[in-house]
Amino acid sequence: MATETPVDCDVHPVVPGMVALLPYLDEMWREMVVRRGLDELNSISYPSNAPLTTRADWRDASGRGASTPERLAREAMAPFGTGTAILNCLYGVQLPFSEDLGAAFARAVNQWIAHEWLDRDERLRASIVVAAQSPELSVAEIERCAADRRFVQVLMLVMGDQPLGKRAYWPIYEAAQRHGLPIGVHAGSSYRHPPTPVGWPSTHTEDYVNQAQAFQSALTSLVTEGVFAKFPRLTVVLMESGWTWLPAHLWRLDKFWKGVRMEVPWVDRPPSEIVRERVRLTLQPVDGPADPAQLGRLLDHMGSEEMLLFSTDYPHWQFDGDRALPEGLPAGLARKMMVDNPRATYPRLSV
Amino acid sequence: MNVTVMDRAPEVSTQSQLGFVDCDVHPYVKSGADLDPFLSERWRKHRQMIGGRARQALSNSPQYFRLSPGTGMRRDAWPPGGGHPGSDLDFMREQVLDKFGVTHGMMLPLIGRCSDERNVEFGAALCTAVNDWQAHVWSDPEPRLKGSVQVTAEYPEAAIAEIERRAGDRRFSQVMIPPRGLEPLGRRRYWPILEAAAANGFPIALHLGGTSGHASTGGGWPSFYHEEHHSYVQSMEALVTSLVIEGVFERIPNLRVVLVEGGFAWMPSLCWRLDKHWKRLREEVPHLKRLPSEYVRENIWVTTQPIEEPERPEDLLQTFEWIGWDRIMFSTDYPHWDQDDPRFAIKVPLPEEFRRKLFRDNAMSLYGLA
Numbered sequence: 134m135a136t137e138t139p140v141d142c143d144v145h146p147v148v149p150g151m152v153a154l155l156p157y158l159d160e161m162w163r164e165m166v167v168r169r170g171l172d173e174l175n176s177i178s179y180p181s182n183a184p185l186t187t188r189a190d191w192r193d194a195s196g197r198g199a200s201t202p203e204r205l206a207r208e209a210m211a212p213f214g215t216g217t218a219i220l221n222c223l224y225g226v227q228l229p230f231s232e233d234l235g236a237a238f239a240r241a242v243n244q245w246i247a248h249e250w251l252d253r254d255e256r257l258r259a260s261i262v263v264a265a266q267s268p269e270l271s272v273a274e275i276e277r278c279a280a281d282r283r284f285v286q287v288l289m290l291v292m293g294d295q296p297l298g299k300r301a302y303w304p305i306y307e308a309a310q311r312h313g314l315p316i317g318v319h320a321g322s323s324y325r326h327p328p329t330p331v332g333w334p335s336t337h338t339e340d341y342v343n344q345a346q347a348f349q350s351a352l353t354s355l356v357t358e359g360v361f362a363k364f365p366r367l368t369v370v371l372m373e374s375g376w377t378w379l380p381a382h383l384w385r386l387d388k389f390w391k392g393v394r395m396e397v398p399w400v401d402r403p404p405s406e407i408v409r410e411r412v413r414l415t416l417q418p419v420d421g422p423a424d425p426a427q428l429g430r431l432l433d434h435m436g437s438e439e440m441l442l443f444s445t446d447y448p449h450w451q452f453d454g455d456r457a458l459p460e461g462l463p464a465g466l467a468r469k470m471m472v473d474n475p476r477a478t479y480p481r482l483s484v
Numbered sequence: 485m486n487v488t489v490m491d492r493a494p495e496v497s498t499q500s501q502l503g504f505v506d507c508d509v510h511p512y513v514k515s516g517a518d519l520d521p522f523l524s525e526r527w528r529k530h531r532q533m534i535g536g537r538a539r540q541a542l543s544n545s546p547q548y549f550r551l552s553p554g555t556g557m558r559r560d561a562w563p564p565g566g567g568h569p570g571s572d573l574d575f576m577r578e579q580v581l582d583k584f585g586v587t588h589g590m591m592l593p594l595i596g597r598c599s600d601e602r603n604v605e606f607g608a609a610l611c612t613a614v615n616d617w618q619a620h621v622w623s624d625p626e627p628r629l630k631g632s633v634q635v636t637a638e639y640p641e642a643a644i645a646e647i648e649r650r651a652g653d654r655r656f657s658q659v660m661i662p663p664r665g666l667e668p669l670g671r672r673r674y675w676p677i678l679e680a681a682a683a684n685g686f687p688i689a690l691h692l693g694g695t696s697g698h699a700s701t702g703g704g705w706p707s708f709y710h711e712e713h714h715s716y717v718q719s720m721e722a723l724v725t726s727l728v729i730e731g732v733f734e735r736i737p738n739l740r741v742v743l744v745e746g747g748f749a750w751m752p753s754l755c756w757r758l759d760k761h762w763k764r765l766r767e768e769v770p771h772l773k774r775l776p777s778e779y780v781r782e783n784i785w786v787t788t789q790p791i792e793e794p795e796r797p798e799d800l801l802q803t804f805e806w807i808g809w810d811r812i813m814f815s816t817d818y819p820h821w822d823q824d825d826p827r828f829a830i831k832v833p834l835p836e837e838f839r840r841k842l843f844r845d846n847a848m849s850l851y852g853l854a
Binding site for chain 2: 384
C-alpha cells in the first residue's frame with residue numbers, strides 16, 4: 134500500500150437493501166427476513182432523500198449514493214488522489230432491541246463489506262460493524278473479523294444504550310486494543326434515549342445539529358470513566374463529529390477536573406492531555422467560521438496538529454465540488470491530516 | 485474553586501470602581517418551612533405530608549452527589565449565625581454584594597423545585613410562594629436584589645398568570661425556566677409562556693438544572709457528577725438549537741433569552757454548526773428567514789460563570805469577540821463551589837470598554853436597570 138497518498142477516514146458504503154444481505158445471513162435469519170417481511174434497517178438519523186444524506190450529484194438512478202466500489206473510487210477517491218479509504222457502514226444493526234438480531238445483521242454487513250467492497254478494490258479498508266447492544270456478541274464479531282487485516286477499526290454509534298465510557302462496553306475496548314483496532318465512534322443514535330438532555334426535538338435539522346453535543350458527552354464519558362487509563366494503547370476516533378467544539382470543551386473538561394477529580398481519581402492528568410494523545414477526529418463536516426483567518430485561529434485553539442484525520446464523509450453532502458479541505462489550513466496541516474495522522478492512528482494501514 | 489487563580493494579585497482596575505451587576509446570585513431558604521407563610525393551608529399541608537416530587541429517584545438530594553455539603557456550596561459560605569449558604573442577607577452582603585460593589589444582583593432561586601414538580605398545581609403554588617418570598621424576604625429589605633419569576637412550564641395557564649401578576653413589579657427582572665423540561669423549550673406548546681414573558685418585558689433566564697426525567701446525555705445516564713456538570717452545557721446547546729430552529733425568534737422577535745451558569749465558549753462552534761447544516765436542510769424549516777446565528781446574535785445573552793479557562797488565557801478574548809461583546813454578562817454564582825470572583829476570573833487584561841460592558845452596561849441595558 135502506498136504510504137504517501139491520502140487516506141480518507143470516513144466514507145459510507147450504502148447497503149442497497151435487505152436482499153443484498155440475504156446471502157450472508159444463516160438459514161434461520163434468512164427465513165426470519167422472508168417470513169416476517171423485514172425489509173430494512175435504515176436509521177432515522179439519515180432520511181434517504183434528505184439533502185445531507187447524499188449529495189445530489191452523487192445519487193445514482195435509484196437516488197442512492199455510494200452504491201458500488203466503482204462509484205466510490207470515481208467520486209470520492211479520484212478527485213483527492215486518495216490512496217486508501219476506510220469504509221464505515223451505517224446500516225442500522227445497532228437499532229433493534231434484540232441482541233441476537235443485531236449481531237446476526239452485523240455479521241452479515243461485515244461479510245457483505247468484505248466480499249462486495251474489500252475484495253473488489255484493494256485500496257479499501259473497513260471498520261468492523263458491531264451491534265453494541267450486546268457487548269458480548271460484539272466481542273465475538275471483533276474476534277471473527279480481526280484475522281482479516283483489511284478491517285482496521287471497530288465502529289460504534291455515539292449514542293447507544295449507555296454512555297460509551299461505561300464498563301459494560303469495556304470488553305469491546307479490550308478486544309479492540311488487543312487487535313490493534315481503534316474504536317471509531319460515529320454520529321448516529323440507536324435512539325434508546327431522547328437525543329438531547331432536554332427531550333425529543335421536532336426536526337431532522339435539530340437531530341443532526343445535536344450530534345455534536347452527543348460527541349461532547351461521549352468524550353466526557355470515555356475520559357471520566359477511565360477508559361484511557363484502563364486501555365493504555367487504545368485510540369478513539371470521533372467521526373462526523375463536527376470537531377470545532379473541541380477546544381471549548383477541553384477548556385471546561387480541564388477546569389472541572391481540577392475541582393471534581395476527587396470523584397474520579399483514575400483520571401490522573403488533565404483531560405486535555407489525555408484527549409490530545411488518544412483521541413482523533415475526522416475532518417468533515419467542518420463546522421467552522423467561513424473566514425479562513427478565523428478558522429486558522431480556531432485550529433490554533435485545538436493545540437495539536439496530530440488530531441484531525443482527512444475525511445470526505447462521502448456520500449453525505451458536506452461540501453461542494455472537490456472542496457473537501459477548508460481554506461485557512463496552516464502550512465503542513467493538510468499533509469498531516471491526509472497522510473501522517475491517519476497512518477499514525479491506524480496501525481493496520483502500515484502492515 | 486480556582487485556587488491557582490485566587491493566588492493572583494488583583495487587577496488594578498477592578499469592577500468595583502464601575503459598579504457591578506452580578507447576573508447570578510442564589511438566595512436559599514433556611515428550611516422548606518420558610519415558604520409556608522406564602523402557601524395556602526391546602527398546599528402547606530401537602531408540602532408537609534407529601535413534599536416535592538421531581539422526575540427522579542432521590543427525594544431530596546440530586547442524583548449526582550456534589551463534592552461539598554449543601555449540594556455543592558462554597559465551604560466558607562455557611563453563615564456564622566447558622567442556616568444554609570445564601571440564606572442570610574447580611575452574610576450575602578458581606579461575601580458578595582458589598583465586597584464586590586454590586587449595584588444589582590439577579591436572584592435565581594434554586595429552591596422548592598417548583599418548576600420541576602410533577603403535581604403541577606402544587607408546582608404552581610410553590611412558584612407563587614417562591615416569588616412572594618423573593619419579593620418580601622429579599623428585595624424589600626435589599627433593593628439591589630432583583631427576583632426571577634418562577635413558573636412551571638407544564639402548567640401554561642398558571643405560568644402566564646404568574647408572569648402577568650409580576651409584570652411591572654420592579655422587584656422582578658426576568659422569568660426563570662429550568663433548561664431541562666419535558667420537551668425542548670422551542671416546542672410549540674411552550675410558546676404562550678414565551679409570548680407572555682416577551683409581552684411583559686421580561687427576558688427568559690435559563691439557569692442550568694431541572695429534572696426532565698430524560699437521560700442527561702443522548703447516549704444515556706452518566707455515572708459521575710464530573711459528567712453531569714458538562715451535560716448542562718449540552719442542555720444549553722440543545723435549547724438554543726430548539727429555540728432557533730423551531731422559529732421562536734421569528735414568531736416572537738422581541739423575546740430575549742439569557743443563558744445562566746452554562747458557560748459560553750461553546751457558543752461560536754454551535755452557531756457555525758447551525759449555519760452550516762441549516763444551509764443544507766433549510767427546506768425542512770422554511771419558517772427561518774435568516775441564518776440561525778443571526779437569531780442567536782440578536783436574541784440571546786450569556787452569563788460568564790463558570791468561566792471557561794483556556795490553557796492560553798488570551799484565547800478567551802477571541803471567544804468573546806466571536807460571541808459579541810454586547811451579549812456577555814458577568815456572574816458570580818454565589819454561593820456555589822465553583823463561584824467566579826470578578827477580580828480574578830478573567831485572567832487577561834480587558835480593554836476598558838469591554839470591561840464596562842461585561843460587568844455592567846450589558847446587564848443594565850438588557851434588564852432596563854437604572
